[in-house]
Amino acid sequence: MEGIKEQMKPVSIPEAQEMVDHWIQTIGVRYFSELTNLAILTEEVGELARIMARTYGDQSFKKSDLGKDLGEEMADVLWVLICLANQTGVDLNEAFLKSMEKKTVRDKDRHQNNSKLK
Template sequence: MMTTENKPLSSVQEEVDTWIKEFGVRYFNELTNMAQLTEEVGEVARIIARRYGEQSEKDSDKSKDLGEELADVLFVVVCLANQTGVDLQSAWRARMDKKTSRDKDRHKNNEKLQ
């Protein structure tokens, strides 16, 4: 049996679609989801800036879970993919293949990373 941790992206897309149909009534439109994605990314940025950056972390931010916020970003990305007909598994594979062929030596040869 496949667990959530090792599901292919196509299964994640199906899980989100099922959840939307059962509990979410329908997808928000694409523009609303884009605004929602921006909001969620902002929440991730706030945690990173305060927890790992130079800004001090407010008491109200200390209980925020970075993993949960990243999962919120992923959820909205999956919603956008579903409603626009993007197969994330295929897109991911194509992106990783392209990055691998294009960048296979780039980072190894970057003196800044040595």
């Protein structure tokens, strides 16, 4: 696997799943248990929520929050979600495409004339 910084090209969902698995197998040694990763995912979503609430909501930043990067927090959520997918045999690409299809069929007219969104 070439260096991550040198790669700097878009990564597909299957490539991301492969990259995380390779990292876990070679650097991380093993996956944490599924329940531990679920707890970590919850923690990471909380960190993302904290930055969102301070950036786009009504909360003020604390000194400890000032250096936080929104994209980095989102990537942390994605990382743990990919770990969970890898551990449980979920093909995220396939699952995402199914979800898009479901939402498209279900919601094709739902938001078109919603005055609350305009």
